[in-house]
Amino acid sequence: MKNRTIKKVAVLGSGVMGSRIACHFANIGVEVLLLDIVPRELSEKEAAQGLTLETKSVRNRIVNDALKSALKSKPAPIFKKGIERLVSTGNFTDDMPKISKVDWVIEVVVENIDIKKIVFEQVEKYRKPGTLITSNTSGIPIKFMCEGRSDDFVKHFCGTHFFNPPRYLRLLEVIPGPSTDQDVIDFLMHYGDVHLGKETVLCKDTPAFIANRIGVYAIMSGMHTVQEMGLTVGEVDKLTGPLIGRAKSATFRTMDVVGLDTTVKVSAGLHAGLPKDESKERFVLPKIVSELNDRKWWGDKTKQGYYKKTKDEKGKKVILELNLETFEYGPKTRAKFKAVEAVKDNDNLRERLPILLNFEDKAGEFYRKTFFDIFRYCSNRIPEIADELFRIDEAVAAGFAWELGPFETWDILGVKETVEKMEAAGEKPAAWVYEMLEAGHTSFYKNEDRKRLYYDIPSKSYKVVPGTESLVMLETLRGEKVVWSNPGATLFDIGDGVLNLEFHTKMNALGGENLEGVNTAIAIAEEQGWKGIVIGNESANFSAGANLAMLFMFACDQEYDEINMMIAQFQKTMMRVRYSSIPVVAATSGLALGGGCELSMHCDAIQAHAETYMGLVEVGVGLIPAGGGTKEMALRVSDSFRAGDPEYNRLQDAFMSIATAKVATSAEEMRDMGFMNAHSKVTLNRKRVIADAKTRVLEMSALGYAQANQRRDIKVQGRGGMALFEAGVAGMQYAHWASEHDAKIARKLNYVINGGDLSAPAYVSEQYLLDLEREAFLSLSGEKKTLERIQSIIFKGKPLRN
Structure with missing residues (x-):
């Protein structure tokens, strides 16, 4: 692959x-x-100001307004303020x-081939020759767009289809043209x-490529x-969301x-552009769409679609739901299915899906009809x-946020068993599926020798997913x-002398089983000579914090000795992480x-996925960070002091981030907020986080990792700092910003x-x-309003301001 550098x-x-x-x-x-x-x-504004079409600000108005609009949009398209510069x-x-000065030109104009050709x-x-030139088209054939262009242009031309919003949706489809150099494809x-x-x-250069074709x-x-x-709108959205990993x-x-207009346009285009598709009539709009x-x-x-926001007679916001028979709006329907009830306490998607599809109720019937149809179509x-089945899985999962x-x-459902059920339902898959089963292969994927293998159709054998x-x-x-x-954690050998500790509680909330896992992992690594530990997982979240249920139970029963022991154990575990004899890296x-933030901060380094959202949010449940989080912020502020620095300002920033339960909205913001130390790094691709964290462990080990001693040199401000911050607290309370x-x-x-x-x-x-942390935490856990906040989070899933 040619050595390219993309600077501009x-x-x-x-x-x-x-x-x-x-x-x-x-x-x-x-x-x-x-x-x-x-x-x-x-x-009108420009005319009133006496400007002309030759004024630079007027000539750049469209692009400047578009960029301003993007920067104001939610969710934010940038990692942190200032990047837009x-x-x-x-x-x-x-x-x-x-x-002529750039390394890559990306065309993202309107989806009209004539306009695109003018731009090209x-x-x-x-x-300049050799510059990459790509189109973000969502469906126009690549082969038509480069007609009439020079040899160098077509060799360096390709489709690069990002999904919106580009920061968050993981998919990038690369669609080569008929003459695209292999070197360009490999680089992209x-x-x-x-x-x-x-x-x-x-992707192949076919209508809508892969993700949109299937999605x-x-x-x-x-x-x-x-x-x-x-079915109703509410019933369908209940059945087709997180319940099935969507x-x-x-x-x-x-x-x-x-x-809806976007979906209609794509669907109409597919119906017109796929004359040989055996299921093209499914792209015709049913009445509930047309x-x-x-x-x-x-x-x-357009302010209304399948849902409509309005206000009731008291002025309270209300969301109405469309009746798909009368096309009138009414109250949101509550979906009740026995299949859903049967899996409500099961957090494992791989276990839920077979139960849902095999359930004999309306939900099970809906799942069988839709899933079997998709299996056949794919x-x-x-x-x-696509020549390989894994490309379809990767594109659809990343482009449409399917787990x-x-x-x-x-x-997961069993290939052979599902084929039999599909046939009974009149949905017969492609011939190659039968050939695979006849050859004795019973799955599309398998794991072997730490590798992920897929079934390769031409060779009728398994190959490593490239x-x-x-x-x-994992x-x-x-x-x-x-x-x-144990039931809450698993310790893996991930090769090269490195261990990985995975949490698998609900939302990876930290409880006794997780703390046992941390202590056990460190003990095993130290005693058996492992090079270090990664703490990370492959689920959506690193950890949503400490398990509040046990705390709530103890607090309601006024078992303060138990709470004290629980917090002391958490603190002890965090210090065990900090002062172990082997490197520990959090892959977040x-x-x-x-607690997830506190654990990360006590590791030697954080290897953070760019989309990590970290914060000390205990104030939201009426408490303060007491697993070393407050201590750690004070320590880090102390270490950042330089002669002549306004020390109070830095400490005040740390105080306010905790007091307002501020959460970093990216890894770059984590760095600015003090959560990431100098050894921490950022990984852009979620799939690479654990591997990169492992590399950090090996680097630290190779440099001769030395066990540190507990710190006794943390500079604190005492009454002077307290008096300054007290004025701010009183001011916020007076202005009704704080209860x-x-x-x-x-x-x-x-x-x-x-x-x-x-x-x-x-x-x-x-x-x-x-010790100060723990004392403050204990006193707050006895407050009625704190218990009300914890209760609201546990039983309603909502923060309470009281």
């Missing part, structure tokens, strides 16, 4: 996708030139020559994976089934957010849209590579809150983070601060 990218087109693609390249430190058209006429703006007329003609004039696949953090999937089919086929079975927005809410399209009820963009798309792809799901050789995949290690386990992603209980918690925090009742700044030990 030009993004042509600043619409919803273009501006956000530009932002994501800025996220990874690449300079971006974002261009769009010159306005054809002045706005890497994006410079301009217009096609004045600034196209600047693309301009690009050809100024692009690697760059998308490692640098952009994407599930980079190689939109699943939606439209599902809509036909919904109409046939007479996005929380499920089916109808997703269509409202994306825009009726809304005719009425232009396209969802959020099997028939090979080799049309498991179609073939992975089929495996790109996974360098990954650490699913491939279950069995012989398990060193130790998703939520790392409360009386908020203020009480903040004062407890103030006391601890400043080192207690000391007459002057002083140096204290870690244990001194840990």
Whole structure:
């Protein structure tokens, strides 16, 4: 593969996708030139100011407005404020020559091949030979877009289809043209994976490529089934969300957010462009879609779709649900299915799915109809849209936020058993599935010697999934590579003398089993000569915090000695992590809150997925961080002091982040908030986090890891700092930004983070601060309002401000 470096990218087109693609390249430190058209006429404001079409601000108005709109959007397209400075703006007329200085040109203009060709003609004039040129098209054939272009252009031209929003959705489809150099394909696949953090999937140049072809089919086929079975909007969204490993927005809410018109356009395009597709009629709109399209009820963009926000007679916001028979809005329906009740306490998706599909009720029937249809359809798309089945799974899972792809799901249900049930339901899969079973192969995937293998259809054998050789995949290690386990944690041998401790409680909340796992893992590593430990998992969240249920029970029974012991054990475990004789690295992603944050901060380093959301949020349940979190923030602020620094300012930032339960919205914000030390690093691709954390362990071990001694040199401010922060607490309470209980918690925090009742700044030990933490935590756990907050989180899943 040719050695390329991407220092600067030009993004042509600043619409919803273009501006956000530009932002994501800025996220990874690449300079971006974002261009769009010159306005054809002045706005009323510009005319009133006496500006002309030649004024630079007018000529760049479209692109500048688009970038501003993107930066204001939620969720944010950038990792942290300031990153947008890497994006410079301009217009096609004045600034196209600047693309001669970039390494990659990405076209993101309107989905019209004639307009794209005009843009490419301009690009050809100024692009330097060898520069990558790609299109973010979602469906226009790549082979048609490069017609008439030079040999160098077509050799370096490819489709790169990002999914919206580009920062968050993991999929990047790479679609080569007929003359694209293999070197270019290889580079884009690697760059998308490692640098952009994407599930980079190689696609054939077929209508809608892979993800939209399968994903939109699943939606439209599902809509036909919904109409046939007479299900309600609420019932369907209950059945098609997290319950089966899909996005929380499920089916109808997703269509409202994306825009029904978008789904309709893609579906219509597929129906027209797939004359030989055996299921093309499923792309025809059923009435429950066509009726809304005719009425232009396209969802959020038109203020109504399958759901509608309104207000009741008291002015309270209410969400109404569309009746799919009368097309009138009414109260949201509550879905009640025996199948759902049967799995409500089961957090394991792989265990839930067989129960749901085999259940003899309306939910089970719906699942069988939709799942069997998708299995059949996907099997028939090979080799049309992909030669290998894993590409379909990767594209659909990453593009549509499915936890498991179609073939992975089929495996869980049993391939042979499911084929028999499909046949009985009139859904016969492709011939190659029967050939696979006849050859004695019973699954599409299998794990062997730490590797993930897939069934290769042409050779009728199993091959390693490309790109996974360098990954650490815990699913491939279950069995012989398990060193130790209990119901809440598993310790794996991940190779090269490194262990990985995985949590598998609900939301990976930390309780006694997890703490036992941490202590046991360190003891095994130290006693048996392992090089170090990674603490990480492959689930959505690193840890949502400490298990509150036990605390709530003890607090209600006023068992304060038990609470004291519980917190002391947590603190002791955190210090065991910090002062072990082997390196310990946290591999974080998703939520790392409360105790999860404290555990991460006590590790030697954090290897954070870019989308890690970390914070000390105990104030939300009426407490302060007492697992070493408050101590650790005081320690880190103390270490950051330099001669002449305004010490109070740095400490106040730490105090406020805890007092307001602030959560970092990216790994880059984690660094700014003090959660990541100098040894910590960021990984863009979620799949690579554990492997990168393992590398950090090996690096530390190779350098001669030395066990540290507990600190006794933490500078705290005493009464002076307390007095300053007290004024702020009183001010927030006076302005009604903090309730009386908020203020009480903040004062407890103030006391601890400043080192207690000391007459002057002083140096204290870690244990001194840990004792203050525990005392404050204990006193707050006896407060009625704290118990109310904990109760609200446990039983309602909602924070309470009281």
